[in-house]
Amino acid sequence: MSEDYDYDLFVIGAGSGGVRAARIAAQNGAKVAIAEEHRVGGTCVIRGCVPKKLMVYASQFSEAFEDAAGYGWTVPKASFDWPSFIAAKDHEIDRLNAIYIRNITNAGVDLIMSTALVAGPHAVFLTAEKRKVTARVILVATGGQPWLDMELPGIEHVITSNEIFYLKEKPQRAVVAGGGYIAVEFAGILNGLGVDTTLVYRGHEILRGFDEDLRTRLRQEMEKKGVKFVFNAIFTGIEKGEGGLTASLSNGTTLGADTILFATGRRPATEGLGLQAAGVALDQQGAVIVDHESRTNVPSIYAIGDVTNRVNLTPVAIREGHAFADTVFGDKPTHVDHSLVPTAVFSQPELGTVGLTQEEATTIYSAIDVYTSTFRPMLHTLSGRDEKMFMKVLVDAETDLVLGVHLMGHGVGEMIQLLGIAVKMGATKADFDATVAVHPTAAEELVTMRTPTAQLRREAA
């Protein structure tokens, strides 16, 4: 343990990455403190992945009740009680929050409920306790925050993902602003819960950066379910009147709503943190610039997770936290590989994706074989629901290497986790073909696509 400092490690932010780093560093023998200004567990547990997935489950029942009729069930008209659901969700989040607190304290880490500011290369100021503590190493794990255009007239009337989890009652009409995964997921959740939902996005299609086929097909499926989309439009103002909120758009139209959710991006939580005064370099978005070991330009200050704006996902933040603690306090240098990270979008229907999109693959490789399959999943043969499942496997025609897999449909979030292993191991299309199908499943399509639907060839320059 350091004799010159209060702690070996001071972690700012008890979210996914910070908690893991603190626990592992303590297990490696370090004297550790962690500060949290909101609730232990961070974005993912308190107001991100976990409550969102619970909301997705809640919203999916409306279709399940409808689909049951095709299987001979008579389901009386179902109704949804928002306060009961929110109370049950809050109970579960409280349980997880308590587990996180227990895990931290059981590891011997000092938990301090306060905002912590960087006060120098080895000093942190705790605002709640108005005192300074010192540490040999400081780890910034403050995550990200929803970004809002504060210049927009009426912006005070909108909510962000931070507030949607605590609405007192279910809105009748909602407008969701944004085209990223959070906007798309909440549009699906609200629509599934029976809310009249419109998504407004300034671009021409949802989910920029995802495979084009997934983008258009998901939007089409969401339209079939009743979500309305307005593209190429931005908000020019929001007014509150007796009948609720009215959003004015740049295309000259207006939209009425009880709730307007802005999911227009997130920014690293570095504002006012004291990093620049301590000499820590930030990029233009305010993200902490780090090297492959998550070290900043100030040797005693490290940063992990969303605050570094690398791959903003919980499992990545956890890995970065673990690798940091092993490298700096465990004498076990570990680097996080940010390539081939499988991800899911919990839209309705769900998306799962790993590796290169078709657009990326054709830019890098000169010969790509594209295997696709579009089909009605077995569940919907009897339910009668007009919902298609879609699968795409991209293969380098020269080496047979699988470069990317892109899926849409029920359960593909689970599928992509396992496909991620195969793709990460360097599976070839021949490996997929050599694997016997599991029947009857939707996933069996992945090993039975024999003929390419497209062979994309780039002429040699």
Ligand SMILES: Cc1cc2nc3c(=O)[nH]c(=O)nc-3n(C[C@H](O)[C@H](O)[C@H](O)COP(=O)(O)OP(=O)(O)OC[C@H]3O[C@@H](n4cnc5c(N)ncnc54)[C@H](O)[C@@H]3O)c2cc1C
């Ligand atoms: C709505 C939503 C849905 C999401 N869904 C998914 C998903 O399905 N899958 C997935 O992998 N990822 C998802 N994410 C992203 C995921 O939540 C983040 O990538 C992850 O939480 C990042 O972890 P972190 O440790 O970097 O930061 P966080 O988990 O954000 O933790 C940072 C913590 O630091 C605290 N803090 C900030 N500043 C200070 C300060 N000065 N002093 C003390 N404490 C401070 C904050 O209160 C917070 O608790 C979602 C995010 C959102 C918003």
